[in-house]
Amino acid sequence: MPPILYTFRRCPYAIRARMAIHVSEVSICSREVLLRDKPDAMLEVSPKGTVPVLVLKSGEVIDESLEIMRWALAQHDPKGLLHAADESLIRINDQQFKPLLDRYKYPGSYPNDAPMDAMKATHEILADWNDRIARGGFLLGSRESLSDLAIFPFVRQFAHVDRAAFAALELASLRSWLDGYLASASFASVMDKRPIWQPE
Ligand SMILES: N[C@@H](CCC(=O)N[C@@H](CS)C(=O)NCC(=O)O)C(=O)O
Numbered sequence: 001m002p003p004i005l006y007t008f009r010r011c012p013y014a015i016r017a018r019m020a021i022h023v024s025e026v027s028i029c030s031r032e033v034l035l036r037d038k039p040d041a042m043l044e045v046s047p048k049g050t051v052p053v054l055v056l057k058s059g060e061v062i063d064e065s066l067e068i069m070r071w072a073l074a075q076h077d078p079k080g081l082l083h084a085a086d087e088s089l090i091r092i093n094d095q096q097f098k099p100l101l102d103r104y105k106y107p108g109s110y111p112n113d114a115p116m117d118a119m120k121a122t123h124e125i126l127a128d129w130n131d132r133i134a135r136g137g138f139l140l141g142s143r144e145s146l147s148d149l150a151i152f153p154f155v156r157q158f159a160h161v162d163r164a165a166f167a168a169l170e171l172a173s174l175r176s177w178l179d180g181y182l183a184s185a186s187f188a189s190v191m192d193k194r195p196i197w198q199p200e
Helices: 012-024 040-045 065-075 088-105 115-136 146-161 163-168 172-182 185-190
Strands: 004-007 029-032 053-055
Touching: 004 012, 012 065, 012 146, 012 185, 040 053, 065 146, 088 115, 088 146, 115 146, 115 172, 146 163, 146 172
Parallel strands: 004 029
Antiparallel strands: 004 053
């Protein structure tokens, strides 16, 4: 029985976990869930109720996307994505960029915010990432790393909030880096539409 992954197609955390699993070529059994109706089997092993959740054959549960990425790439890392130990940009993404992105994406949930303020604040982070990519091709230099794979799904989510606004930003290097991921066979494979998992 391969490890089981509870996942939700459009969730950026789940996308990054699926990308790492895909790159690692580790076989897993994927269970697509609805966030509004999470299966009991998932909540029993991970009561915090976020996706992705990976359940290993041993019964060990990994319910943080970054740990799932590290686990998969520790099994097999054909592109050498774990070569860079620096995870500071991933921390900026998860702790600063993602909360700002939520404010920009769901302005109704933050009635005291102006959505444009959140957009401006995200833009500063995106401009730094754009400059890094302009210099080396990837976030941490000239080699793709865990940081690229962990961050691009969140840039995708930002771009989708208002495509015209994203296209108008002076972020050409970031856009072509994102487009590279969106056009990749790995991305097409992890975004395959799957039916919602039904327990037997
Ligand atoms: N820190 C977690 C965050 C995962 C997360 O927040 N996932 C969202 C979906 S994108 C979720 O499951 N939210 C719970 C819900 O919407 O009920 C991780 O990296 O895995």
